[in-house]
Amino acid sequence: MGKQIKAAVIREKGKVGFETVTIAEPKANEVLVRLVASGICHTDIAVLEQFLPVQYPMVAGHEGVGVIESVGPGVTDLAAGDRVIMTFPSCGVCDSCKNSHPYACEENFRLFFGGDYADGTRRLTGADGVEIGIMFGQGSFATHAIANQRNTIKVDVDSDEALAKLCSIGCGIQTGAGAVLNRMDPRPGSTIAIFGVGAVGLAAVMAAKIAGCSTIIAVHGRRGRDLAVEFGATHTINGRDGDVSAKIKEITGGKGVQYALECAGSLDMVTTMLDSMAKEGTAILVSVTADAELPIRLEPQIMNPSLTLAGAVEGCSNPKVFIPELVKFYNEGKLPVDKLNKFYKFDEINEALQDCHEGKVVKPILVF
Secondary structure (H helix, E strand, O other): OOEEEEEEEEEEOOEEEEEEEEEOOOOOOEEEEEEEEEEOOHHHHHHHOOOOOOOOOEEOOOEEEEEEEEEOOOOOOOOOOOEEEEOOOOOOOOHHHHOOOHHHOOOHHHHHHOOOOOOOOOOEEOOOOOEEEEOOOOOOOEOEEEEEHHHEEEOOOOOHHHHHOOHHHHOHHHHHHHHHHHHHOOOOOOEEEEEOOOHHHHHHHHHHHHHOOOEEEEEEOOOOHHHHHHHOOOEEEEOOOOOHHHHHHHHOOOOOEEEEEEOOOOHHHHHHHHOOEEEEEEEEEOOOOOOOOOOOOHHHHHHOOOOEEEEOOHHHOOHHHHHHHHHHHHHOOOOOHHHHEEEEEHHHHHHHHHHHHOOOOOEEEEEO
16 A cells, blocks of 8 residues: 655756655654755755765655655654655664764764654655655655654644745754854864855854854855854955955954854864854864865874864754754744745756755755
């Protein structure tokens, strides 16, 4: 048994095609979600272009929101009719998951990009009888998706239209805001620089303002400056114009910033970030850089300044706790994620992917 649905399937690098596929019934602890909308982010581009080691056929998409149609055995906190945000998957049984750190799940890379659910099986089958993988335990570039209740969060909104505005909270906003609020946890009055002001970086700007940072420096490219200022940046620097680290030192009275976030996907920017830090500063990486190697000068960049350089997956978030907090910030006007959005029909997915890749829009959202 199963249900016929429409999905955007990747069967070869760089190409997405619409197909009618079969989705199975939800298994234990799973839900079947009718998609209302799905955000597109640069990680989807990385999967489409095989910058990440994925195998096709696959349905990408990992910022899905929708309405639950049915639930499998053992689902306790969700029901048919609930409006939900889907987010990153986790195994639920490793030490990190048991300690409420699902972002550090021992199986996270496999569950993000391996195509299977936690039990090693798949739920989508093509017309040729071949099973199709999904991204991030959801595969939200489809009219319906199966997700585990662990990565499905109920939200209190009164319409599908209101829900569609929240797509980016499932990944991009959670990543940027969480890196600041969860991983850095800066004290009010702190200084911070954010390298790259796409959706993730702009979320970090908003979060830095929420946290009470007094100096918020946004390092931007061709776009993003105006939104960064609107969302709370006190200073902006064009990352392509001159010595960025020198400008940051000048803004901070020669000290450098106490916190910094790299979300531009640029190794050069990581080096610049390290040169922009204050003593005992914390620098966080969140961009997808695959197997890139980073040249670091240990004594002047790390050891002498007692610097912390760390990675942060999905904003070091426990989404069952953090996503409702982000929705609360949105409702209070502190996290205006709806200002990032441009909506596309599902049939316009190739245009939306191209616009995302070229940086023409901050957050493309497919509407079903």
